[in-house]
Every structure is written in C-alpha cells, then in structure tokens.
Amino acid sequence: MCSHGGGRSPLVPSSTQQKMPDSSVWVLAPALTLALVLALVLALPSTGEQHLEEAERIMSTTPVIDGHNDLPWQLLWKFNNQLRLPAANLTLLNDTHTNIPKLRQGHVGGQMVVEEMNRLGMMVDLAHVSVDTMKVVLNISKAPVIFSHSSAYSLCQHRRNVPDDVLQLVASTGSLVMVNFYNAYVTCSDKATLSDVADHMDHVKKVAGAQAVGFGGDYDGVPGVPAGLEDVSKYPALVAELLARNWTEREVKGALAENLLRVFSRVEEVKRSLQGTAAHETPIAFEELQGPCRTRYGYPNGAGTARRPPAALALPLALALLLSVLS
Ligand SMILES: *[C@@H]1O[C@H](CO)[C@@H](O)[C@H](O)[C@H]1NC(C)=O
Ligand SMILES: *[C@@H]1O[C@H](CO)[C@@H](O)[C@H](O)[C@H]1NC(C)=O
Ligand SMILES: *[C@@H]1O[C@H](CO)[C@@H](O)[C@H](O)[C@H]1NC(C)=O
Ligand SMILES: *[C@@H]1O[C@H](CO)[C@@H](O)[C@H](O)[C@H]1NC(C)=O
Secondary structure (H helix, E strand, O other): OOOOOOOOOOOOOHHHHHHHHHHHHHHHHHHHHHHHHHHHHHHOOOHHHHHHHHHHHHHHHOOEEOOOEOHHHHHHHHHOOOOOOHHHOOOOOOOOOOOHHHHHHOOEEEOOHHHHHHHOOOOOEOOOEOHHHHHHHHHHOOOOOEEOOOOEOOOOOOOOOEOHHHHHHHHHHOOEEEEOOOHHHHOOOOOOEHHHHHHHHHHHHHHHOHHHEEEOOOEOOOOOOOEOOOOHHHHHHHHHHHHHOOOOHHHHHHHHHHHHHHHHHHHHHHHHHOOOOOOOOOOOOHHHHHOOOEOOOOOHHHHHHHHOHHHHHHHHHHHHHHHHHOO
16 A cells, blocks of 8 residues: 555645655654564564573583593693693683683583593493494493594594494484584584584484483594684583574483483493403503504594593493493
8 A cells, every 4th residue: 555665655645745754754654663673672682692591591400511521631731730830720721622710601510521431441432433343332232332522424424423323323222422513523624613513413313312412522632613612611502502403401401411421320230230240351452452443533644542542542441341241
C-alpha cells in the first residue's frame, strides 16, 4: 500500500506532495519501531555472552581436566627446572600458554594429571601410536583407553589424528578422544579458530558419542594455537561454543572432566579385578622406542622423540601395564 521510494503514492494527493516528510514518518514508523526493538535486543546480553555465562557456571562446579599440557617442558627448557629462580614464578610467567592467573580464569581443575597417570602406568594413552597399534590396543584392552591429545582424522588428515573406524572402536570400548588444539592437527595448516576445534569435538561426538569427547589442548607444547583459544584461560569460550551448538550440560560436563573420570574409574576396576595376575617387569630399551609402533608423525627429523623422552617413555610404560592387564 505505501510507496517507499516513488513519491507518487495514490493515497497522497499531489497538493500535499511537499508534506511527504510527514507521511514518510508514518510510513517509516514501523521500521523505526523494529530498529528500536533490534537496538534493545542488541543491548541485552547476546546469546554468545549468555553461553559464556552458562559455561562459567558449569565450569565452576566441573572444571576442565585437560589431557595434555606441556608446561613442565617449558619449565625445563626455560629454567632447567630450577623452579626457585625468581623468574620461574608461576604467577608472573607471561610468555607461556599456562600460568596461575590463566588457569584460574580458564576454570582448569587439572592438566598434566593424565601424564602423571601415564607415568604410574594406570591408563593407556594412544595419542602417539600408529593406526594399527590403536586398533590392536583397542581390540585387546580390558579397560578403556584414552587419546590424551589427538583430533579427528576425517577433518584434518594428519596422522596424529584418529580415523573414523578407530573412533567406532573408541565408542564400543568406552574410550576417550581428548581433542588437540594444535593448528596443524585442527586444520592441517598454521591457522585455526576456536570454531574449527569445536568442529572436531562435534565430529568425535557424531561418530563415537558425547561420552567419547575430552579436551586435550596441548598448551605449551605446540607453536600455534587457534584464534580464540590463545591460552588456558580460554576454555570457557570453547565450552560456550559447544553450548551454542546445542550440547547439553551433561555432554559438556562429560567432555570437561566426567568422561575422563569414568575411564579412570573403569581402569581402576580392571586393575582391582586383576590383582592376582603377575606383573611384567621387563624394561623396554629406549632404542626400541623407534620401532614401527611409535609414530614420528608431527615430529619431523624425530625431534619430538629427542625433545621429550618422558613422553616417549609413557607409551612403553603404558604398554607394559597393558600387557600385564591382558589375560
Ligand atoms: C610470585 O609472584 C607473586 C606476585 O608478585 C608473589 O606474590 C609471590 O610471592 C611470588 N612467589 C614467589 C615464590 O616468589
Ligand atoms: C614478563 O615477565 C618477565 C619476568 O617476570 C618480566 O621481566 C616482564 O616485564 C614481563 N612482561 C610483561 C609484558 O608483563
Ligand atoms: C578383536 O579382533 C578380532 C579379530 O579381528 C575380532 O574377532 C574381535 O571381535 C575383536 N574384539 C573386539 C573387542 O573388538
Ligand atoms: C540448536 O537448537 C535450536 C533450537 O532447537 C535450533 O534452532 C538451532 O538451529 C540449533 N543449533 C544448532 C547449531 O544445531
């Protein structure tokens, strides 16, 4: 009915054409109202902010337990582990992904925990093994296993990531994939965003179920982390993104910590059920770690192995335990 642009509305007599501004006001009124409503909506917290608040609320009771953080390696590298040096103050440290204020801001309940479990040989970590080894171990392990910092192979064909057929074994064994944030594993390039990481979490959820998803940031162990996930203070932003993607509170809590705790208690149960079984205590020579079971994926020139003997040792320790766990 109303002519917005022509200025020749049949409802407006030509003698009042110079009053068009007045009639335009009426014509525009609904649009103005709409604009005002929009402005009011924008002044309210956006859905993004609401999700962030929701994330903070959830994480205040279920802080994240991340599968892999390399701060210990940074401390070794920077300070030769001399933690009494004034510069090694974990509150003031400012060129690492991890320090105490950032951990607090990120609602981090545990990192490195998993490595300690590995050291104690309590949980099998398949993050650094070949696909064949993943399959064999998932097939024979009595207890669920974890990938402490690996992402989805179908989204980025990096051999540190977990292929879909292995994700199905992860699902059938109640195991866990703690998604790595390293740009090179997320997008197979040197740039990535928080949303790309959420895509990996969505994918693991789609193929293996929400109970198979965890966080395995790899902070302080990698040179490039995604925009939006710059350091350990940013976990709540990723949780907000999962909420925005309609993850339920239960699924989010699972990914934050409860899935890992479930695997851990299952591992303990299996351990208890095998109390009478004799231990395999033959050590594995360090040189043997270069065998075909261990990947060099992601570590050109084998630099990763030379750089991180403790992580390299975690696997044989875990495998040694696994062997003792087999009937
Ligand atoms: C580390 O720095 C904080 C903040 O300046 C200070 O309160 C704390 O005493 C320092 N810790 C050590 C062990 O020096
Ligand atoms: C970072 O920490 C070092 C050592 O504590 C300090 O000398 C430096 O001024 C700090 N830099 C910033 C930007 O806070
Ligand atoms: C392990 O592999 C064998 C041989 O392929 C298969 O028969 C068996 O069902 C597998 N077990 C599990 C737990 O997947
Ligand atoms: C989340 O759920 C809402 C309401 O059911 C729906 O409109 C929206 O498209 C969903 N978002 C995603 C990313 O699935």
